[in-house]
Amino acid sequence: MKKPVSGNRAKWPGFHGPNQGYVEELYEMFLQDPDSVDADIREYFEQNSELETSFSNESNQVISTGKTAGSPAKIAAVLRYADYIRSYGHLSANIYPLQFGSKDPQLEDYEKWGLAEADLTDMPVELICPNAPSSIKNGKEAFQFLKKVYSDTIAYEFEHVNEMAEKEWLRQKVESGELIPKVENERKTRLYERLTEVENFEKYLHRTFVGQKRFSIEGLDSMVPLLDEVISGAVNNGVETINIGMAHRGRLNILAHVLGKPYEMIFAEFQHAPNKELVPSEGSIGINFGWTGDVKYHLGLDRKIKSDNTANARLTLANNPSHLEFAGAVLRALRALRRMTGMNRVTRNMTQ
Known part of the structure; x- marks a missing residue:
């Protein structure tokens, strides 16, 4: 049977979240005893008597789905509960591996x-989560779904957004379930192996080059598989050039695992030499040739990559001439590229 076109929110234009629940309570008090509310509120309800008709029609539509919504007080409580999850669910996100804190x-x-x-x-699902997947069958499942969306290992916070159209777009995207990843076991294994490479690289540098300045990627290990995904999707969709700019933190790991810079070249740079052949002999404290300090954290690299259909693309991590500023290195590359290839091909270029 036909489901309601819109949720309970459409009944009170201009009221959202906890404010809407408060208006619901006032309206219930008004229906029971008009003198129990302030004069201006009573006048508002009296002048908008069509709201009661709208409520009745909506209730009939909800009942036509086979679900009884309950009393206005219960509906108001349900709406406040749902909005509380949307507003504060992220504070209980499952992001602490040692289970610190409490729900x-x-x-x-x-x-x-x-x-x-x-x-x-x-409670009807449409009242709680109008955009829920079709697999959600009742109000209890809808609340469980909302908690999973807003309080799981990936959480969302956007109730502070003032633009209603933007907020509704975000809510539809998030609560439809389309952003919840469905990852096969084989892919999980590949991700685990990739993260292991990233972590072991940092551990080796820490253990081997004790005391040397090291801008590790630790705490942001997932940036490598994230870049893998972005780059793969871009190349498979026809992007021909990808320009990346970044500061020191995590640069060596990105160079090694995303750009394909050989480990031995990076290790040689820790020995203050530009390549393996110029690494000082064991026991020597001298430097044959090369650089010192953090030069290796300023270097970039180019790499050619292929998509699934064998199309070629160029991936560039721009040199970083500054400790604090890295956007310019990317912008100059993109500007030059646009001049070289023509403006009509700019849509095939991407910066990160």
Whole structure:
């Protein structure tokens, strides 16, 4: 049977989140006793009597789906609970491997909102999460889904966005479930192996070159598989040149695992030599030739890569002439590239 076209939010234009729940409570008080609310609020409800008709029509539509929404007080509590998850769910995100901290009681315990399990189950999914996947069958499952969306290993926070059209677009994207990754076991294995390479590289540098200045990628290891994914998608969609700019932190790891710079070349640079052949002999404290300090953290690299359909692309990590500024290195490369290839090909170039 036909489901409601819009959720309960359309009933009170201009009110959203907790404010909407508050208006719901005032309206219920007004229906029971008009004198129980302030005169200006009473006048507002009296002048907008069509809201009651809208509520009745919407309730009939909800009932036509086979679900009974319950009393206005229960509906208001459910809406406040759902909005609380959207607003504060990220604070309970599952991002601490050692399980520090505790879950927010108001997020986990629906009884604190004056609700019973039956109240959640009986609520229409469309009232709680209008964009939920079709696999969500009742209100209780809708709340479980919202908690997964806003409090899992990836969480979202955008209730502070003032532009309603933007917020609704974000909510539709997030709550539709399309952003929840579906990763096969084989791909999980590849990701694990990739992260192991990234971590072991940093451990080796730390253990082998003790005391040397090291701008590690630790804490941001996932940037490497993230770049793998972005670059692969770009090349397979016809991008011909990719320009990357970044500061020191994690640069060596990106050079090694994304740009393909050989380990031995990087290790030689830790010996203050530009290549393996010029590394000082064992026990020597002299330098045959080359550079000192953090020069290796300023260097970039070019690499040619192929897409799944064997199309060639050029990947460039720009040299970083400054400790603090790296955007200019990318912008100059893109400007030069646009001049060389023509403006009509700019859509095939990408910067990161």
